[in-house]
Amino acid sequence: MARPYDKAIADVTHYVYHFKLDKSDGIIWERARTALLDALGCAIETAVTSLEAQSLIQPLIQDTIIPGAFQVPGTSLKVDPVEGAFDLGVLIRYLDHNDALGGAEWGHPSDNLAAILPVMDWLSRASIPGRPGHAGPPLTMTTLLEALIKAYEIQGCYQMQNAFNKYGIDHVVLVKLASTAVVSWLMGLTEEQTMASISHVWMDGHPTRVYRSKSSTIPRKGWAAGDAAHRAVQIALYIRAGQPGAPEALTAKPWGFLARTFGERGFEFPRPFGTWTVRNVFFKTMPVEGHGISAVEAAIVQRQRIVDQGLPEPTKHIERIELRTSEAANLIINKNGPLQNAADRDHCIQYVVALSFLKGSAPAATDYSDESPWAVSAELAHLRGKISVRSDPQLTRDYLDLDMKSIGTGLTVVLIDGTVLPEVLVEYPIGHVRDARTKRALQTKFMCNMAHLFSETEIAHMLEVVENMDTPIVDLVDLLARPVAKGRL
Numbered sequence: 001m002a003r004p005y006d007k008a009i010a011d012v013t014h015y016v017y018h019f020k021l022d023k024s025d026g027i028i029w030e031r032a033r034t035a036l037l038d039a040l041g042c043a044i045e046t047a048v049t050s051l052e053a054q055s056l057i058q059p060l061i062q063d064t065i066i067p068g069a070f071q072v073p074g075t076s077l078k079v080d081p082v083e084g085a086f087d088l089g090v091l092i093r094y095l096d097h098n099d100a101l102g103g104a105e106w107g108h109p110s111d112n113l114a115a116i117l118p119v120m121d122w123l124s125r126a127s128i129p130g131r132p133g134h135a136g137p138p139l140t141m142t143t144l145l146e147a148l149i150k151a152y153e154i155q156g157c158y159q160m161q162n163a164f165n166k167y168g169i170d171h172v173v174l175v176k177l178a179s180t181a182v183v184s185w186l187m188g189l190t191e192e193q194t195m196a197s198i199s200h201v202w203m204d205g206h207p208t209r210v211y212r213s214k215s216s217t218i219p220r221k222g223w224a225a226g227d228a229a230h231r232a233v234q235i236a237l238y239i240r241a242g243q244p245g246a247p248e249a250l251t252a253k254p255w256g257f258l259a260r261t262f263g264e265r266g267f268e269f270p271r272p273f274g275t276w277t278v279r280n281v282f283f284k285t286m287p288v289e290g291h292g293i294s295a296v297e298a299a300i301v302q303r304q305r306i307v308d309q310g311l312p313e314p315t316k317h318i319e320r321i322e323l324r325t326s327e328a329a330n331l332i333i334n335k336n337g338p339l340q341n342a343a344d345r346d347h348c349i350q351y352v353v354a355l356s357f358l359k360g361s362a363p364a365a366t367d368y369s370d371e372s373p374w375a376v377s378a379e380l381a382h383l384r385g386k387i388s389v390r391s392d393p394q395l396t397r398d399y400l401d402l403d404m405k406s407i408g409t410g411l412t413v414v415l416i417d418g419t420v421l422p423e424v425l426v427e428y429p430i431g432h433v434r435d436a437r438t439k440r441a442l443q444t445k446f447m448c449n450m451a452h453l454f455s456e457t458e459i460a461h462m463l464e465v466v467e468n469m470d471t472p473i474v475d476l477v478d479l480l481a482r483p484v485a486k487g488r489l
Contacts, residue, residue, distance in 0.1 A: 089226025156277025196245025
């Protein structure tokens with residue numbers, strides 16, 4: 001008799017295969033479409049603007065021909081679904097502009113699209129006469145959105161109360177978990193096979209957070225999720241080919257994941273799997289680490305206050321800037337000392353606040369690059385040194401409260417003449433579900449990102465395609481294909 005799989009593995013599988021999404025619940029489908037479009041816009045933005053990201057997704061062997069290949073959005077690259085997951089993951093994530101979710105763990109649920117879209121496209125193109133038929137769900141827009149909603153929920157529920165960071169494990173372990181589960185379902189694997197796939201997720205060694213931390217922050221943070229999506233597709237294909245799983249991958253002693261890491265207590269969840277995450281995910285409207293966005297908004301308000309006092313060069317009148325924020329923000333992006341690269345800069349709250357005071361607007365992705373004048377600006381470095389950061393217990397509680405999910409930062413400015421500008425507290429910045437400006441801002445962001453490569457007519461057609469629940473996924477992927485420039489990608 002076969003041994004039963006660990007409960008946590010079985011629960012994820014049961015959710016993917018048996019939880020019925022309410023077709024009449026317009027909110028979850030609208031949010032899922034928003035998530036899809038936002039992630040695709042981020043991918044196009046990266047494909048056009050980031051030479052670093054372009055260099056990462058160049059094929060190892062040029063001119064390889066792959067029948068039924070996935071064409072990476074915004075490029076002319078045609079790759080297999082495993083490589084496609086990595087490439088799309090890099091494009092979605094590299095500029096730190098895609099959606100985010102906080103909790104005891106932090107992460108970016110749209111990273112899962114990197115595994116979902118290439119697999120669905122590949123399965124669609126492989127389903128031709130003379131090849132084995134597709135045994136999974138229909139390869140349509142409805143299925144893509146369902147897979148995305150469920151991947152969001154798996155990652156989100158794990159993030160809420162399970163701090164992988166406390167064990168040095170990077171949050172992309174949850175991208176690998178969620179993507180493996182939904183990709184196995186998309187491929188038409190049985191529930192037993194899907195549990196086997198998930199067991200391999202927990203048996204894998206997992207990346208540490210070192211590449212997101214303090215002076216060790218490097219560009220790997222921009223491709224770590226792509227690496228996780230790549231591995232998710234690879235694992236599902238291994239199981240599809242007949243490899244078995246390990247039912248006690250979590251609880252086996254002494255080498256199971258829980259025994260070696262979390263302890264016998266196991267994982268904790270605030271609620272059963274449902275649709276909470278897609279309803280509450282935070283959409284970024286600026287390429288700033290998510291915990292720093294409220295500080296940027298507060299900085300722009302305070303800068304205008306100084307200007308309104310008749311001081312046209314506001315930064316020259318600042319004695320110090322005081323930030324109070326959540327424990328998560330303090331831990332992740334409070335940095336002093338030299339910043340070594342773009343990844344280091346966009347993970348520094350002092351950098352983005354100083355930059356916002358100097359520019360009078362939010363940072364752009366190019367403001368972090370080594371070539372940016374801001375990267376070597378003595379004025380910016382001097383202002384950074386005047387910024388202090390501390391964690392605030394109430395803001396931390398509000399951040400972790402599932403009914404609030406604030407991303408609060410309070411910013412106080414003390415001027416050289418002793419004037420204290422009252423604190424500006426931003427709890428729900430643009431991009432938060434509670435901010436009424438979010439919908440319009442996301443529409444603007446999407447149009448700006450897509451306009452890098454597509455005409456207004458083409459973008460309008462894409463929006464129609466995404467609205468049609470019966471759209472074959474190949475139709476969407478075909479619309480997104482576009483070489484960036486002659487001789488590149």
